[in-house]
Amino acid sequence: xxxxxxxxxxxxxxxxxxxxxxxxxxxxxxxxxxxxxxxxxxxxxxxxxxxxxxxxxxxxxxxxxxxxxxxxxxxxxxxxxxxxxxxxxxxxxxxxxxxxxxxxxxxxxxxxxxxxxxxxxxxxxxxxxxxxxxxxxxxxxxxxxxxxxxxxxxxxxxxxxxxxxxxxxxxxxxxxxxxxxxxxxxxxxxxxxxxxxxxxxxxxxxxxxxxxxxxxx
Amino acid sequence: xxxxxxxxxxxxxxxxxxxxxxxxxxxxxxxxxxxxxxxxxxxxxxxxxxxxxxxxxxxxxxxxxx
Numbered sequence: 001x002x003x004x005x006x007x008x009x010x011x012x013x014x015x016x017x018x019x020x021x022x023x024x025x026x027x028x029x030x031x032x033x034x035x036x037x038x039x040x041x042x043x044x045x046x047x048x049x050x051x052x053x054x055x056x057x058x059x060x061x062x063x064x065x066x067x068x069x070x071x072x073x074x075x076x077x078x079x080x081x082x083x084x085x086x087x088x089x090x091x092x093x094x095x096x097x098x099x100x101x102x103x104x105x106x107x108x109x110x111x112x113x114x115x116x117x118x119x120x121x122x123x124x125x126x127x128x129x130x131x132x133x134x135x136x137x138x139x140x141x142x143x144x145x146x147x148x149x150x151x152x153x154x155x156x157x158x159x160x161x162x163x164x165x166x167x168x169x170x171x172x173x174x175x176x177x178x179x180x181x182x183x184x185x186x187x188x189x190x191x192x193x194x195x196x197x198x199x200x201x202x203x204x205x206x207x208x209x210x211x212x213x214x215x216x217x
Numbered sequence: 218x219x220x221x222x223x224x225x226x227x228x229x230x231x232x233x234x235x236x237x238x239x240x241x242x243x244x245x246x247x248x249x250x251x252x253x254x255x256x257x258x259x260x261x262x263x264x265x266x267x268x269x270x271x272x273x274x275x276x277x278x279x280x281x282x283x
Contacts, residue, residue: 001237001250001258003252003258013258041237174219176221177221177223179223183233183234183235183236184233184234184235184236185236186236186237186238186249187238188238188239188240188247189240190240190245190247191240191242191245192245192264197238197240197247199226199236199238199249200236201229201233201235201236201251202233203233205228205229205230205231205233206225206227206228207225207226207227207228207229207236207249207251207261208223208224208225208226209222209223209224209225209226210221210222210223211221211222212219212220212221212222213219213220214219215219216219217219
């Protein structure tokens with residue numbers, strides 16, 4: 001678990017049970033402080049065995065920090081820059097089928113970008129889709145039964161969407177549910193039941209789970 | 218037509234700042250971590266039925282297994 005605080009520090013908590021939590025604090029000091037727009041985190045097992053955390057900083061730069069238990073954290077700036085006030089949220093995933101690291105950036109104006117790279121070289125930014133604005137949050141994950149990339153987008157109305165695609169084809173947009181007063185969202189795929197999950201926290205303290213199988217079936 | 222299910226799995230009394238979540242393949246367990254404004258982190262984990270949240274430690278968070 002990676003926590004970013006407004007002093008520009010990243011903190012790592014690792015555990016096998018909640019009773020035995022080991023902090024690594026601070027894990028890293030970013031070259032920026034102040035409120036950040038969001039963070040994406042994932043582990044790239046087959047790629048380089050490194051943990052990746054990408055933070056959209058108050059300086060409007062995407063800072064990517066990589067490390068492992070044996071490798072000291074280092075930072076680099078992803079080439080594509082976004083204007084912080086225009087960003088709704090960021091998310092990210094590692095796609096094992098093409099060893100791609102992907103950071104999804106949702107803009108309040110409705111555009112959703114995929115900043116991705118698969119090697120030591122630079123990153124590429126693609127426009128994933130454009131939805132009706134304003135967007136307020138995003139989550140992203142890969143379902144390994146179909147290798148679809150799922151970009152979960154929350155509209156300010158509370159409507160939640162799944163936009164799915166692979167590098168070769170687009171499945172498209174699926175409305176999921178509408179939930180008011182959402183604080184934050186996250187998404188993941190569970191292999192044991194082959195379900196896609198979106199977790200939403202709402203201002204009343206409730207934690208909601210939305211789950212579904214392979215889209216189109 | 219895909220069957221989309223929605224339910225409330227838990228409740229956190231403190232004011233929620235953010236949420237992270239992931240699936241750990243080695244034990245087929247889903248984990249949801251909730252950060253609250255008082256600096257606490259709560260973990261909810263399950264492999265069939267969500268359990269009560271456990272306070273794990275103490276911002277914006279992202280989770281994954283490594």
